[in-house]
Amino acid sequence: MTVPAPTRDPAAPVGPARRAAGPHRAAPGRGRGDPGRPAGRGRGAAGRPAGRARGRGAAWLYGGIAVGLPLAFLGTFFAWPVLALVARGFFPGGALDLGGFADVFARPRTLRILGQTLTQAALGTAGAVLLGIPGAYVLYRCRFRGRGLVRALVTIPFVLPTVVVGVAFRSLLSVGGPLGFLGLDGTFAAIVLALVFFNYSIVVRTVGGMWARLDPRAEQAARALGASPWRAFVTVTLPALGPAIASAASIVFLFCATAFGVVLVLGGVQFGTIETEIWVQTTQFLDLRAAAVLSVAQLVVVAAALTVAGRARARRERALPLRTTDAGHPLRLVVRRRGSAAGPGPARGGAAPARWRAGPDLLPALVTAAVVLGLLALPLVGLVAQSLRTPAGWGLDNYANLGTTGGSGALTVSVWEATANSLRVAVDATVIAVVVGVLVALVVSRRPRSRAARRGVAALDAVFMLPLGVSAVTVGFGFLITLDRPPLDLRSSLILVPIAQAVVAVPMVVRTVLPVLRAIDPRQREAAAVLGASPLRVLAGVDGPYLVRGLGLAVGFAFAVSLGEFGATSFLARPDRPTLPVVIFRLIGRPGAENYGMAMAAAVVLAVLTAGVMALAETMRTKEASQW
Template sequence: MPWRALAVAPVAFLGVFFVYPLVAVMAQSLTDPAGGLDVSGFVKIVTSAYYRETLWFTTWQAALSTLLTVAAALPAAVVFVRFRFPGKSLLMALATLPFVLPTVVVAAAFDALLGNSGLLNSGLMAAFGLDSAPIQLERTLTLVLIAHVFYNFAVVLRMIVSYWSNQSPQVEEAARSLGAGSWQLWTRVRLPMLAPAISAASVLVFIFTFTSFGVVLILGGPRYATLEVEIYRQALSIFDLPVAAALSLIQIGLMFGMLLVYSRLQRRITVPMRGEASVSRLPHSWRAKLGALVVVAAMTALLVTPLAALVVRALTTAGGLENFARLAQNPRGSILFVPPLAAVGNSLVFASITTALAVGLGLITAALVNARRWRWLDALFMLPLATSAVTLGFGYLIAMGNPPLNLRSSAVLIPLAHTLVALPFVVRAVLPALQLIPNNVTDAARALGEGPAGVWRRVRLPIIGRAVAVGASFSFTVSLGEFGASLFIARPDTPTIPIVIFRLLGQPGASNYGQALAMSVILLIVCGAAFAIIERLRISVAGVF
């Protein structure tokens, strides 16, 4: 097979739509319009207390979000590893759903639940005859932190459960036989044993919350600004491109460093201890039953309540079902150039193009990585995951406005950007399935006269078909919910669903708010359907997410 020729497409795509925009950001931050060296953007950041405080806030809120997420997920991991109970698989699937939801849907859900006019406050005001909301969480850091825990809960839960389930129970049994109590068992056996998984999950959650954009922008308001939000403001509101570029460059450096740390930790948790794996059992004592019940109830409340509140508020906010009907209208004076429902069509078209491109390029990349000589491509195509969507969108804004790639005014840039974000998910879905195909299977096909194309068509594709479908579903979902990059490059006449929701949420009036909730419910249903496909197919595909 002409591997070198095959590698051209994915490497060229990465070079044009990832490396080139980042180089443009670097050039914008280090040069003046005449091409000379200009570090004024960095000087302004270093000498300004505001930017230092922004960096510090971004760091400590990410650390606090990580700590809270681990604290919430660890008890759930104990229950999932040690106990069997009805609905266990369903609850694990439910825990993973928030991770594939768009940030604007999560933000809208928590606003519908805990906002000043949200479901909880409305119920308390009606029950006790109050004139104002008793729970004031709107535009607070507390609401942002709760949303971060909701979003990243599954990351910690799945990594700890997967690692712990493969550990031998003999170590704990030996500790008990030596007289270790519950406290000593946790501090001297379990926590040291789980430290690699907890550390890797913590670094991953820190990366996600450090680069949090939509949740902070919508729920935090102007008072709270992470680096992501500040890059957006500097580029699109203040138009200080050198500062925006300098902030982007700082964030890229920090995130690549965190990705290296995560890669090292990830290698540690892929080597399980030898021995018989842990076996879950039914809770035997009343304390175990009560503890498991409390954890499951709290977990269910965290995961279900915000989404249920979103649906209820969409159906009961002024207009009710009329909010869905108004999505097809574009009245005079609207902030949108097209009816909100047109954004659904735009997003579906963009998601379809993204899926086709991501699956095609992902298959080629996975095949190349599976060939021993091209394993360096695996790390190369993971780099977009360490680069925030806002930074990529800003890079497109700078790099794609002049020949030979004058695409800034073209809607085609949106699916291209989404493909870059979705491509790593396809590679991670397909590669493990390819690696599980025994060599003697492909050797037998070749012995029967099949050429390289025939081996792929008749042997490999049928075997990895379910993994490809998982990658396609991820690509479709990622494209539907992508917000950060789209906010920079989407044209007013071709908005996506998340952008319409964001714009409607930012406008006063019950009608705008009702339509934003209606759009969020539509996006929730579509992403939920895609997630159901992923969960159904991933069961028989080892190593997939």
């Protein structure tokens, strides 16, 4: 017997439509307590509003925590100390008195310092950008053996203590130093060179990270149409790199304008800047009024630089794709010329001789090698050489003396004890900076639809960049005058130094993690939320994997910056618990060859620690995290 085939109702859905219609048929069962799926996640009339309401409530709660905790931290440990110090200058008798502006800016010394600050910052930025663009190309667009090691070496100057670098340059350029014949000791050029030494890595990493993900086909098309390599770079590649270059230049200008240790050691009073003048007026003259006026002037410069950096960075981050192929190519120093002078065929009696010419990467490779070896490595090598020089000749006596307190009781603890203390403080500061910085990055990485919310996110991003440009001396001195009474009497607490260092490190964490989070397609979060995932589950399932990828470099930067922080720590470190940069500064200021040799040896120890941390962080680097 033949069984007739079942007939299908023409109105019945088939395929995906039938599967989509299934939940509608089952909805009444779930509404009556079907244990298969929760009622709130279906499309029933009763479950939908309650589920959405709970999701919105949880999102507001978590968003409030993510915004409130960082703002409370920044307000308590940055805004309050800085504003308190400024208020002491503007309210000397309890009433507002703005006469300090006219008084301070009428001084010829102030106008000279402002001019020197802007000139040094402009020249340092120009040098770092001009030398950094070839380095970005070689280290991020080309592949060669040892590239990771060179990247780590390039990053070391940025995290070294400023006082150490100033002494290293002075020993290199002094009359008896290896480059003493240049006559640059105590000159304006020496300061500019040291500023380029510090900020070269910012340009290399920021521009290089963008360059590594550029599609090479646009430049290849220009070359195929007859453009020379230089014309293709100027007309195609350089405009594409414009946002990254502008972002790097504004950040470098900010750091050059707020340089402290380098200018203090190399320039002294003759080539002082706003940063060093704030320190002089605060610590030597106790003129808080003048320091407050100069702090306001510095904030204006910082705000302008951060505004330019924020706009350029926003353009650059919107251009970041989530996934890119490696556009790098092997380093081409020389290339073989096709054919010969006699033509493409073989020469008479045998094959044509091989002819070679300079490759397209030869010039940027030579410039990068000269900068890395001459500007970056030479001061570090000179530092090592000074640490091995003793009154009796060459040897390891300075390193052996690190277990002592120096000549004539220069220190209260040994250098090794100070090193252990620096490591403990850096661990605490890194934990605080990572927690606060990640919360800020999670909030700032969102792209809200309303214009008011977008402005709020941009304002939050700019606010947390302010510690980069405000004098660390101002922050440290502000801690002393505000955190010395209940309910926050922390002046004798061991947590005070880690908090001060975390304030400086938080912007580094934000800038490292933020490109990773902004590279995530927001539709992934929306899809997860539509499928019923809670805000915490969206965070763990969508943002979490990318966040973990970017944390390695963020932790490395925060740890290295904490190790080398000197400005605020010099005010806050207890005599029995100094950090390594503070000990080095004390040894440099004490007479005697033994103390000076110990300072050089301690500086080498600090450089090795920071190099090791950054090399480890470099191995955990992601393409998105490399933007900072």
